Amino acid sequence: MQEKKALKEEKLKQEEKYMWAIVDGVKEKVGNFRVEPPGLFRGRGEHPKMGKLKKRIHPRDIIINIGEDAPVPECPIPGERWKEIRHDNTVTWLCYWSDPINPKLFKYVFLAASSSLKGQSDKEKYEKARLLKDYIENIRAAYTKDFTSKDITKQQIAVATYLIDKLALRAGNEKDDDEADTVGCCTLKVENVTREAPNKLQFNFLGKDSIKYENTVEVELPVYNAILKFQKDKGPSDDLFDKLDTNKLNTHLKELMPGLTAKVFRTYNASFTLDDKLAKDTKDGDVAEKMVVYNHANKEVAIICNHQRSVSKSHSAQMTKLNEKIDELQAVLKELKVDLDRARKGKPPTKSSDGKSKRNLAPEALEKKISQTNAKVEKMRRDMMTKEDLKTIALGTSKLNYLDPRITVAWCKRHEVPIEKIFNKSLIAKFAWAMDVDPDFRF
DNA sequence: ATTGTGGACTCAGAAACTTGGTG
């Protein structure tokens, strides 16, 4: 115990000198500062490069970015030196190296999420998404009009924007053959969308991280007809939007609102939904009841964004265990009821299963025990339902990346829910910029 | 001009690790 603590402190002391950077005179926390150790590349899903050897990174691979007058960090490996020292104040990275699996790509060391630099850009992201509120009505009107445009590019842009808006799909950049075969909106293939007459579309594709997206939605009839047209005379693996790519789409979106891109819709959709659900569903009640409302809203967002997780290996074992516990409590309950009956008639309690005799309790005491046990069973039942309900849903990703923290902070202030109930220590640090929000803030 | 590409940043789920509750 003592040893462990000392060991931990020693480790922290060693790492301390890598943990901070002075940016414009302010000490800021650095994100991850370790290079990735060598090993075998796995990749997500069916990755063409699976099993490739990932080579060790040396100081000679690393480019460092520091101020003109800042001292060059000492190279930790004797006899080696850094690849390059740069002084670029237009970027935020502290250093980078080539990804050994794909040398065209870089790996970076950035400041931590809690740094003011990241906080500022996080805030800007949400401000942009909020700006979309002022434009969304016109944007929807415009693309609805273009559902039937004779200009096929315009029509494809309209339908793609509709799907991104309605379903929070990702933009969908082109991918190389040496990457996993996944798609987003612009790269959907004919086979990814099945029409279901008269006006339903069935989506089935692998998205980012090879996570399966399955969703059947009712769409406006002109959209249905446009999809029918885009699929006509094409093979299953042909591009659904053959006149479209993310570049064209974003260029178009920028004409509708300054800085608008496809991903803004995802942020907007997520944050809007949270704000909306909280406003509609929050009732008077205790903190626990309000937490249920919050988690419900969070779940809805996670489903919209298709944030999934694999079922934990021990899930079914855990459920079985909980069931057994409930059964045990039920048996206890049954016995308590018999004893209560007897106690009321002035009889002594029954013998317990191991043959020992029990303490003589007043009926009132037994009644109390029964109601306590009942409450316990109810709580376990609820916990089990929630556990089962959320076994494939990841709530964390949206909390971290899509939900404007000011919605949560303001809601907590209005409803007297401690923010610690919803944000853990690192989220509170990351969202420091949002903590002093006005309680009346709405997204 | 349009398209392609390098570059830099956000977003992603799983694994590893820590904490805390419980029998």
Place this chain on the structure above:
DNA sequence: TCACCAAGTTTCTGAGTCCACAA
């Protein structure tokens, strides 16, 4: 009190988005 285990948190690193710039 102690061992266990599930929940919570942090780390890891892969996978997207999108911009700038140039051919």
